[in-house]
Amino acid sequence: MDRIRFEDYKGKKVLIEDFSQMRPGPEFLALIAAAQKMIASQPQKSVLAVLDATGASFNNEILAAMKDFTKANTPYVKAAAVTGINGLLQVALSSISKFSGRSFNAFPTREAALDWLVQQ
Known part of the structure; x- marks a missing residue:
């Protein structure tokens, strides 16, 4: 299973960024680079993304x-x-949010996150 992939969820194309159980190191950095490449290949303001950091x-x-x-x-x-x-x-997410100027919506489960995303 690819950790960075598009899936259809309730008729919407959603990018799954599965960073679950990742540990610092080259594999984590390679996954970030793969996600970056996939996102940058899409039209502007089009990506619905869920990042799983479990x-x-x-x-x-x-x-x-x-x-x-x-x-x-x-x-x-x-x-x-x-x-x-x-x-x-949570502290890391707050730091990333401030640095990027973006807000993130946190959810207790991937399904809850996906349900919210497809309403956007």
Whole structure:
């Protein structure tokens, strides 16, 4: 299963960014780069994206990469939702939000995030 993929959800094309259980390192950075490439290939303000961070770990390198990733994606993203955010990940999300000038809607489950996204 590809961690970065488009899926049809209730008739809408949604980008799934599955960062669940990822740990800092080259694989995490490669996944961020793959997501960036996929998003940048889409028309501006067209992407509905859900980022699943369930059980993921971040360090300063990953946090910096996520900030750059989020800022670069801003022209392409219509709406974004996040799931799996708790504890220190909430602090990281707040930092990314401030850096990128974007707000994120956090949800307790991927299904809740998807339901919200398709209403946008």
